[in-house]
Amino acid sequence: MKPVLSALTLGVLASLSGCGYLIGDEGYFRDRGSDYQDARIEPRMTVPEDLRSKPIGDLLPVPGQVSAGSVSEDGFETPRPQPLLASADTAAFSLQQDGKQRWLLAQMPASDVWPLLARFWSDYQIPLAQSDRALSQFATEWIDFAKVPGNPLVRRVMPTLEEGRGIDDEEQRFRVRLEPGVNTGSSEVRVLHQNRDLGDDDSEWPASSDIAGFERGLLAELETYLNQSIANQNGGQGSSLANSGPTQTTLEQDGAGNTVLSMSTDFNRAWVEVGDALSRGDVLVTDFNRSAGVYYVDLDQTRSEKEEPGFFSGWFGGDDEEEEASADESPIQVRLTPVSNRVEVTVDAGIETAADRTVAHDLLQKIQSNLNEGPEGGALLLPR
Structure with missing residues (x-):
């Protein structure tokens, strides 16, 4: 009985495939390899201002143009995806x-x-x-x-x-x-x-x-x-x-007229030097994210305003409730971006929002003036 049913099933499938009901372009089991060409590119999500995020590039971008070599007599051939950068x-x-x-x-x-x-x-x-x-x-x-x-x-x-x-x-x-x-x-x-x-x-x-x-x-x-x-x-x-020479820096403007600090060095060294420059410039760093290349700074206060008289006395604090109430909900971002053989430093108000041009220019100018000019760290002398 089973061989008879199997033969009958194959016959039905063969007859249906002839009219394209199951396997044709409109069939249920059609080839879906080219469906992505009809996909729509939606605008990027807008992150609320009270949240932070870092940009994520397109992992598998849809190609804008398809070369002629990808089209054969048998139809379109789906190109292999490019490997992800790691x-x-x-x-x-x-x-x-x-x-x-x-x-x-x-x-x-x-x-x-x-x-x-x-x-x-x-x-x-x-x-x-x-x-x-x-x-x-x-x-x-x-x-x-x-x-x-x-x-x-x-x-x-x-x-x-x-x-x-x-x-x-x-x-x-x-x-x-x-x-x-x-x-x-x-x-x-x-x-x-x-x-x-x-x-x-x-x-x-x-x-x-x-x-x-x-x-x-x-x-x-x-x-x-x-x-x-x-x-x-x-x-x-x-x-x-800790003992490397000075980094060459220049203040430039991008195509939108925003100030950019260009540093002729690698990201690791630029990250350390910008952090030092902010410290020497008395700029209050409230947080940082090295993976995203961002220092979060509060320009309404300075590091020294967070201290009581004396070395590192009352860091970030004391009991002044007014200082806690003045915390900036959207701190300015000093962003480091590796570009070719250099690092570009920009000042942003958000992940996709540039800061005020005057504020950005003044802060980048302060960072540049404090790069490699601070006092050298001496040996730690411990009390006997």
Whole structure:
């Protein structure tokens, strides 16, 4: 009985395919390979002003023109999609996050990362209490940031201190640990921060960082430094981020008349130098997103207005409620964009909105004037 039904089914299908009911251009099982040519390009979504986002390019863009070679006698041949650019994933070191946990993923074994970390502490002149290769971890001495405001690492992690949090009469230390990565030949860099009151004898490391911003700031600085070190090694250069020469910069205008600061360097170095320039220019950085290349700044206040008299006293705070109420809901964005062999710095009011031209020009001019002109960070002198 079954062979009879199978033969009958094949006969019915063959008769139906002749009229195109199932397999023809209008059939149910028609070829859908060219349907994308009829797709409509919709305008991009508009993100509400109170939210932040970073641009995402078209992952599989529809080709604007089809070459004649794609059309044969048998009809249109669907072109193969172009491979996605994966440059962001090929960095030797990249920041990773899972919930509240952050770490640095290294595409190399821990044995190769260790000497780079050792050189990091030396270049930034941070004294170490522990450098144990057997345990694969470094631990810094206790540091009073108020005594070393010119140190490059202190300058770069201080803007990550959350608003309303003061560190006067406190000292800080970091632990950096190397762990094997999930993939063969990879490793992970974990950072732990601890703080205590001056004169305290607390020496037990906490389960998680006391100040998450300091952990995040050190990880970001390590990512920049280590990637730059790998680039210098591959290029046969011996310079480091902390001791490299000045960057050539020019103020230009784009086609819309907006001011653009062009920096003749790579993104890693430009990111560090712009952050330093903002700090030296007394510009208040409220947040940053290195992956998107954006510093969020508040031009209605300055860094010094957030301090009480003295070195780093009352950072971001005190008890003045008026300062909290004046927080800018839409901070100005200083955006770094890699273009060919340079980095372009622009000032935006939003993801697709340019800032006021006068404000943008003045801020970029301030950044340019403060690039590579600040005091050099000295060695950390710890009290005896």
